[in-house]
Amino acid sequence: MDLPIVVGVDGSEPSLRAVDWAADEAALRDAPLRLVYASLWERYEGTALAQDLGKPTGRVTAEDILRGAERRARLRQPHLGISTDVLPEEPEYALVREGRGAAALVLGTRGRSGIVEMLVGSVSLTVAAHADCPVIVLGGDADNRVHATTGGRVVVGVGEKGTESAALHFAVQEARTRGATLDAVRAWRCPAHESTDHPLLAGEPSRLHEQHAADILEEALKSAPTDVDVERRTVEGPARRVLLAASSEADLLVVGARRNPGYLGLQLGRVAHGVLHHAVCAVAVVPEQM
Structure with missing residues (x-):
């Protein structure tokens, strides 16, 4: 069985660009695509924030994010095999573990503060420093398309x-x-x-x-x-x-x-x-x- 291309998503624009890139990469390799949302949001924000947002739990938000990312990937590469998962834990640990069974991890540059900066966020930096597989990070200026057979x-x-x-x-x-x-x-x-x-x-x-x-x-x-x-x-x-x-x-x-x-x-x-x-x-x- 081919190892998947795994992409970490959190609903931010950099992570959605990473979904685009990962979908193209998976299609080129004829590999499955795995979309992962990892967060401790429910644990350290609790039900109070969920009530403020008018939602019973943070998990609904996570599943909404994954559904949107999956829809985006299918529109881009209709024939991909795609799986999704919500992991209620620190994203750094979850993604490093996901990398043990992945052909590659693809990440955007969003920091844990939620602010898109010129520098790579702490999650992407930590995962790149510890993962057992190649980690592909899309910087702020990086194109979100894998160029195939175009003289790249x-x-x-x-x-x-x-x-x-x-x-x-x-x-x-x-x-x-x-x-x-x-x-x-x-x-x-x-x-x-x-x-x-x-x-x-x-x-x-x-x-x-x-x-x-x-x-x-x-x-x-x-x-x-x-x-x-x-x-x-x-x-x-x-x-x-x-x-x-x-x-x-x-x-x-x-x-x-x-x-x-x-x-x-x-x-x-x-x-x-x-x-x-x-x-x-x-x-x-x-x-x-x-």
Whole structure:
């Protein structure tokens, strides 16, 4: 049985855009779509707020939200298999658990305060830092449509893991499924202590670091399928800045996030954290086991 694409919905505009994106992704993969509403609203708001709203329980509101999201997904992709569920618990915990049986989680950027901000909300950030599956987050400027067979572009940051990288594998499969170009980017920097003012050696340290980056990129992509159009790029600069610049022309930016089973804090890393907040396209954070 194919694993579902799971999308967290809460009735906000960012979450409905995530429903659109997830429906397209599920249709491309021929996978089922699962819509999940998770909240402790009934527990910590109680019946008083429900009475103020003229409704007996918060669960009715949750089911209304899910029905609206399901209707939206069916109008967009009529042939999808869709399931829905209301989970009366903290959304961070519920969505991380949902990710254990998902092909991917898709989320908008709404924070827990209900205010849509430029930065990623705490729920999306926490889920991206702990989920066992790829987490795709749509930023405020990200398109809500998965572009298939239209000359789209999937950008992936290539790290040290090479062909063993889960992020690279995910990016290759996304590019193949969409008929998109895979833009594989390796950032590199020349440490300041290696620079020299000698005219005969000028540029030599930089050339060596750039060649090393090119070698890593070539090794990582040696097993790339021939039916995927791959572009290789080495770019001087911090990885965060390089990938943010690349996001301006991408439909999807893919980055890896190392997972340490013994660590309980946010497991994102500076690069993934930075692109989640500031990329102008959808960002997929793919867990990399240490």
